[in-house]
Amino acid sequence: MNAPAQPAHVAPEIRPRPAPQALLDALARRFGARFSAALAVREQHGRDESAFTTVPPPAAVVFAESTADVQDAVKLCARYKVPVIPYGVGSSLEGHLLAVQGGISLDVSRMNQVLSVNAEDLTVTVQPGVTRKQLNEELKSASLFFPIDPGADASLGGMTATRASGTNAVRYGTMRENVLALEVVTAQGEVIRTGTRARKSSAGYDLTRLFIGSEGTLGVVTEVTLRIYPLPEAVSAAICSFPAIADAVNAVIQTIQLGVPIARVELIDARSVRCVNRHSKLNLREEPLLLMEFHGSPASVKEQAEVVQELAREQGGNDFEWADTPEERTRLWTARHNAYFAAVQSRPGCRCITTDVCVPISRLADALLDSVREADDSGIPYFLVGHVGDGNFHMGYLIDPDDADERARAEQLNHQVVARALALGGTCTGEHGVGLHKMGFLRDEAGDGAMAVMRTIKHALDPDNIMNPGKVFAW
Structure with missing residues (x-):
């Protein structure tokens, strides 16, 4: 393992690529009222629940309503080598949605249809804008449910992209175990399908799990096929x-x-x-x-x-x-x-620096109790919640965003929590994903060799680096 990253995850590297007027004009012609360059719309799509507050908004927003819409938007952006940032409901915590290299925000929230429910096989296929609550309302009449529950009413496309889990993971697993198949638009604007509705397969590379957790850096998910379960008696x-x-x-x-x-x-x-x-x-x-x-x-x-x-x-x-x-x-x-x-409202005007490490269950007390002691000693307001049945817990440090010293101390606490989890055989993120905030920590966890493999995959599938660039690892 490399030496732990220094806690320098405060300011992301911002290197905007300009969006040519020709691209904006082409998108406006193709999408009409579903294209917007209005500042308010761009600002809405240029922020999430992370502690990053200084990243400029995207150049424009496209509202997709079909796979064909996604294809056309990606193809136009690829022609001009302009970034594409998939957007669901904006609930991410690690800066996944931020336009650090400029580009177009591709909002898929209107792709919100439940396409098919196969009750006999316990599978369902949905568009990426369907939220977990919407899906469970749809399944209730058939006495079925989808158990992955990250708390926020996140979109299933976003949950797939971040390999989300949540409160039910201790029994039902994470998105990794519950996504069977995907439809994805690649960086070239081609549509591919990965996986099937069958419960298992030994056919070829497991592309489904390559895209699960890729955080929008390899393609845009346009359909998801999921396992579902009978409601408990x-x-x-x-x-x-x-x-x-x-x-x-x-x-x-x-x-x-x-x-x-x-x-x-x-x-x-x-x-x-x-x-x-x-x-x-x-x-x-x-x-x-x-x-x-x-x-x-x-x-x-x-x-x-x-x-x-x-x-x-x-x-x-x-x-x-x-x-x-x-x-x-x-x-x-x-x-x-x-x-x-509730915690954020307890300190009006604050921003929250969160971490979500996960450790082997036998080391949970070691990781958690030392983290609590450090937070108590710091004097920074914080909260602690955890999906502790699978060794996953969240520390949230409530900081004054204008207080550089407080931010630095909170980042140091975050650094110590992650370093401890890695030393105990755990991971830097149990469910939030890497995004911007944990890029250095991913290197600590995976090592240079594994990072080189990831980078090779990214370069092969997205040679012009247009798919959510600047996230997970450096190009």
């Missing part, structure tokens, strides 16, 4: 508070090592609980807590809960507080998903 959610974070973490480690098939287990620290209570009008005990969900038959749910309750008691946990009705569960999980916004 019984679902119960429980809250358990603990005297200290270490007690909650140890209860989770024992649960996973014992093989309990828990569907969700989320850690929220005391200060985050306080923010959630204020934001969502709840009355949760303001102590470190686990928010859990159990899926299965009534008997298996009861058995799982009894085992976890006993493990929690051994670690000083309180008796479970239950949420058995769909309304109660929805209220709790909505509050959990809004924890980020």
